[in-house]
Amino acid sequence: MSEWPLYEVFVRSKRGLNHVHVGSLHAPDDKLALMHARDVYTRRNEGVSIWVVRADAITASSPDEKDPLFAPSGDKVYRHPTFYDIPEHVPHM
Numbered sequence: 001m002s003e004w005p006l007y008e009v010f011v012r013s014k015r016g017l018n019h020v021h022v023g024s025l026h027a028p029d030d031k032l033a034l035m036h037a038r039d040v041y042t043r044r045n046e047g048v049s050i051w052v053v054r055a056d057a058i059t060a061s062s063p064d065e066k067d068p069l070f071a072p073s074g075d076k077v078y079r080h081p082t083f084y085d086i087p088e089h090v091p092h093m
Contacts, residue, residue: 003026004026004027004028005026005027005028005054005055005056006024006025006054006055006056007025007026007033007037007052007053007054007055008023008024008052008053008054008055008058009021009022009023009025009033009037009040009041009051009052010022010050010051010052010053011037011041011042011046011047011049011050011051012047012048012049012050013046013047013048014046014047014048019049019051022041023040023041024055025037025040027052030052030054033052033054034050034052037050038050
């Protein structure tokens, strides 16, 4: 008998705007992974949305690749807010 696939679980809290990785679990299929995630990671009714993703479907960068991967953004100075004047009537900036 083969081992069930690994799923990564992301939960969006009632006060949150984004999903946050909360853990992993094994399940035989997507539907049961979602049910297990609900039972394990939202026992206290703290979530409003759950994502389950098979771990083998995730493509991620390695921390060893951070310099070549993120270095190109360093030379785009136009992305830095120092080049923009923010009007006084604009809140929260």
